[in-house]
Amino acid sequence: MSEIIIEAGRAEKNYWGDLWRYRELFIILAWRDLSVRYKQTIIGILWAILRPFLTMIVFTIIFSKIAKLPSDGNAPYALMVFAAMLPWSLFANALSESSNSLIDNTNLISKVYFPRMIMPAATVITALVDFLISLVVLIGMMLYYKFAPGLQILLLPLFIAIALLASLGPGLWITALNVKYRDFRYIIPFVVQFGLYVSPVGFSSKVVPEQWRLLYSLNPMVGVIDGFRWCILGSESPLYLPGFLLSLTIIIFFLWLGVSRFRRMENTFADII
Amino acid sequence: MSDIVIKAENLGKKYIIGHQTERVSYLALRDVWMQNARTLWSKTKDLATGKPIIQGDTTEEVWALKDVSFEIHRGEAVGIIGRNGAGKSTLLKVLSRITEPSAGRVTIDERVASLLEVGTGFHPELTGRENIYLNGTILGMTRKEIKRKFDEIVAFAEVEKYLDTPVKRYSSGMYVRLAFAVAAHLEPEILVVDEVLAVGDAAFQKKCLGKMGDVAKEGRTVLFVSHNMAAVQQLCQSGMVLNEGKVNFQGDIGSTINHYIQDVKTVQMVNLAERRDRKGSQWLKFTGVGFFNAGGNEQQQVISGQDVFIRFYYTSERFVRDATVNIAFNVRSSQGYLLTNLNSLDVNRSTMYLHPKGFFQCSWPRFNLRSGSYDCALFCAVNGDIVDWLQSAFTIHVEDGDFFNTGRIINREQGDVLVSYDWTSHHIEV
Numbered sequence: 001m002s003e004i005i006i007e008a009g010r011a012e013k014n015y016w017g018d019l020w021r022y023r024e025l026f027i028i029l030a031w032r033d034l035s036v037r038y039k040q041t042i043i044g045i046l047w048a049i050l051r052p053f054l055t056m057i058v059f060t061i062i063f064s065k066i067a068k069l070p071s072d073g074n075a076p077y078a079l080m081v082f083a084a085m086l087p088w089s090l091f092a093n094a095l096s097e098s099s100n101s102l103i104d105n106t107n108l109i110s111k112v113y114f115p116r117m118i119m120p121a122a123t124v125i126t127a128l129v130d131f132l133i134s135l136v137v138l139i140g141m142m143l144y145y146k147f148a149p150g151l152q153i154l155l156l157p158l159f160i161a162i163a164l165l166a167s168l169g170p171g172l173w174i175t176a177l178n179v180k181y182r183d184f185r186y187i188i189p190f191v192v193q194f195g196l197y198v199s200p201v202g203f204s205s206k207v208v209p210e211q212w213r214l215l216y217s218l219n220p221m222v223g224v225i226d227g228f229r230w231c232i233l234g235s236e237s238p239l240y241l242p243g244f245l246l247s248l249t250i251i252i253f254f255l256w257l258g259v260s261r262f263r264r265m266e267n268t269f270a271d272i273i
Numbered sequence: 274m275s276d277i278v279i280k281a282e283n284l285g286k287k288y289i290i291g292h293q294t295e296r297v298s299y300l301a302l303r304d305v306w307m308q309n310a311r312t313l314w315s316k317t318k319d320l321a322t323g324k325p326i327i328q329g330d331t332t333e334e335v336w337a338l339k340d341v342s343f344e345i346h347r348g349e350a351v352g353i354i355g356r357n358g359a360g361k362s363t364l365l366k367v368l369s370r371i372t373e374p375s376a377g378r379v380t381i382d383e384r385v386a387s388l389l390e391v392g393t394g395f396h397p398e399l400t401g402r403e404n405i406y407l408n409g410t411i412l413g414m415t416r417k418e419i420k421r422k423f424d425e426i427v428a429f430a431e432v433e434k435y436l437d438t439p440v441k442r443y444s445s446g447m448y449v450r451l452a453f454a455v456a457a458h459l460e461p462e463i464l465v466v467d468e469v470l471a472v473g474d475a476a477f478q479k480k481c482l483g484k485m486g487d488v489a490k491e492g493r494t495v496l497f498v499s500h501n502m503a504a505v506q507q508l509c510q511s512g513m514v515l516n517e518g519k520v521n522f523q524g525d526i527g528s529t530i531n532h533y534i535q536d537v538k539t540v541q542m543v544n545l546a547e548r549r550d551r552k553g554s555q556w557l558k559f560t561g562v563g564f565f566n567a568g569g570n571e572q573q574q575v576i577s578g579q580d581v582f583i584r585f586y587y588t589s590e591r592f593v594r595d596a597t598v599n600i601a602f603n604v605r606s607s608q609g610y611l612l613t614n615l616n617s618l619d620v621n622r623s624t625m626y627l628h629p630k631g632f633f634q635c636s637w638p639r640f641n642l643r644s645g646s647y648d649c650a651l652f653c654a655v656n657g658d659i660v661d662w663l664q665s666a667f668t669i670h671v672e673d674g675d676f677f678n679t680g681r682i683i684n685r686e687q688g689d690v691l692v693s694y695d696w697t698s699h700h701i702e703v
Contacts, residue, residue: 008377
């Protein structure tokens with residue numbers, strides 16, 4: 001028999017336990033988003049592949065052929081771009097999906113109880129699946145360029161996790177603010193578009209002058225993208241450790257910020273949504 | 274079997290609302306910033322840290338629930354009744370943890386499932402089968418449980434043939450049956466149910482009531498909110514009346530319903546001036562609704578077959594000549610069906626004067642609804658601008674009367690609506 005006490009301002013002691021108890025809901029919501037997504041779009045899976053692939057082609061032409069920027073070591077430029085395109089799309093999709101998750105599910109929020117964090121977390125899964133699909137393209141490209149990765153490719157899941165956490169932090173914060181101020185939904189497309197250019201997606205972060213590199217790593221995606229490139233391209237793209245650690249710190253900070261803000265606002269969602 | 278499973282102590286729920294502002298369902302950051310230019314910095318800080326920002330010059334606390342205390346024993350089926358805005362839904366939301374109380378506490382001993390709506394989370398693109406799993410999980414069933422009850426649910430909803438069709442292709446009846454079937458197979462220790470029976474056709478409603486009666490008989494605890502007194506009486510052994518956020522009466526179901534009916538009868542003219550849950554630009558506001566007979570006397574109840582004059586009192590900040598006024602009200606049956614809409618456009622009576630204080634009068638000759646309570650929404654637009662709009666603005670309480678002038682009272686056994694008709698017999702030449 002589990003006794004529940006409902007009280008004003010009572011911090012849910014077993015909140016994290018509750019998250020675990022509601023894991024089936026998490027799974028089914030993620031599954032719902034996925035299955036609706038692939039039912040509604042005609043080209044479905046193809047779309048997940050085409051978008052990053054076409055962007056990669058454009059970036060390769062602009063940054064390599066026109067701007068004549070150098071690649072990392074001897075790695076093919078297209079491969080270097082795509083190795084960054086993957087985590088960037090993952091981050092951008094996860095951020096967009098999660099920050100709209102609560103207002104897209106107004107009905108659930110106002111009619112059923114569950115730990116609200118499940119909602120943004122479940123939407124991130126859709127982005128992850130898109131990512132896994134476009135990973136196939138990466139494998140194809142590596143075969144095409146006859147580029148064999150080193151052992152560090154085994155660390156890729158770790159960096160995938162970091163990319164997801166990087167998007168979840170701001171995602172949680174913005175989705176909570178979105179409940180009250182719908183203006184925040186306009187911020188995300190801007191952040192995503194802007195971020196694509198200020199993050200080292202179309203170019204290598206090594207083109208940034210040495211004395212600015214640490215500062216550049218204040219952008220958390222710099223660390224994530226560098227990490228991905230290191231995993232995929234290996235010694236051609238060595239990891240700049242101080243920068244990576246700084247990015248990681250920023251990511252953890254945003255995650256803490258997102259979670260704590262979300263938790264604080266969570267109890268009032270049903271009243272104001 | 275008399276141990277307490279739900280114990281509420283001095284429960285309160287407060288909403289803070291701001292005045293002097295446009296009422297929109299959500300705020301735009303732009304508006305907040307424009308109006309609070311002076312305190313921009315502190316507001317921005319509050320916003321970023323997630324503190325509530327109340328829009329308006331003055332704020333006011335409204336207690337949707339106040340000092341609510343009660344105990345519910347295991348296996349009891351309790352009906353919660355009260356007028357619109359009495360706090361019933363807020364109470365259910367607090368009990369089902371959707372919203373947090375502002376004061377007091379509730380101790381709940383068992384697994385609670387709440388049913389504030391059927392079909393929560395149904396997705397039109399997904400098939401019936403998929404929606405059963407989705408909705409079941411949302412309502413708190415485990416995958417195993419759903420699997421076990423799957424066939425039963427499908428049979429109850431009578432949708433076997435359409436299991437793999439997206440529910441967007443379902444008829445509304447099928448949709449509701451499926452939604453209810455999932456809900457009806459919940460087996461929590463405590464079930465909290467809001468007005469969900471107001472759906473589906475009469476036969477299906479009866480089936481649902483039966484199913485819920487079974488749940489109550491199995492020794493589960495049921496909390497049931499409804500406007501349908503017959504359903505409450507059938508399902509519950511005890512009840513409580515909520516009025517303006519307070520528990521007005523608690524007792525066995527018969528005396529609770531009596532108390533409620535008495536309570537309704539003593540209500541004078543419907544007062545709308547204090548209502549907050551309104552939409553529109555609000556320069557014209559409804560303040561009250563009154564029912565009058567042909568002799569100009571105010572009445573509490575309307576009698577079928579008599580001429581009724583309904584007055585909608587208002588105050589207006591503007592004096593307008595020859596305004597195009599669309600004033601309208603909806604009439605819903607106790608089952609929630611929209612019966613009719615009476616508006617000034619359809620009858621070409623939309624050109625009116627607006628006075629600082631006045632009333633619109635709607636005459637309804639030979640009132641043709643049978644006995645019961647009808648829930649009405651009230652709406653007014655002036656020159657295309659929605660000025661005031663209230664859901665559940667007032668209730669028409671109807672007593673059966675001599676509609677056909679036959680000297681007999683026509684009772685409500687057969688539906689809600691009365692129409693003028695006649696019968697004759699004819700013979701056909703062979």
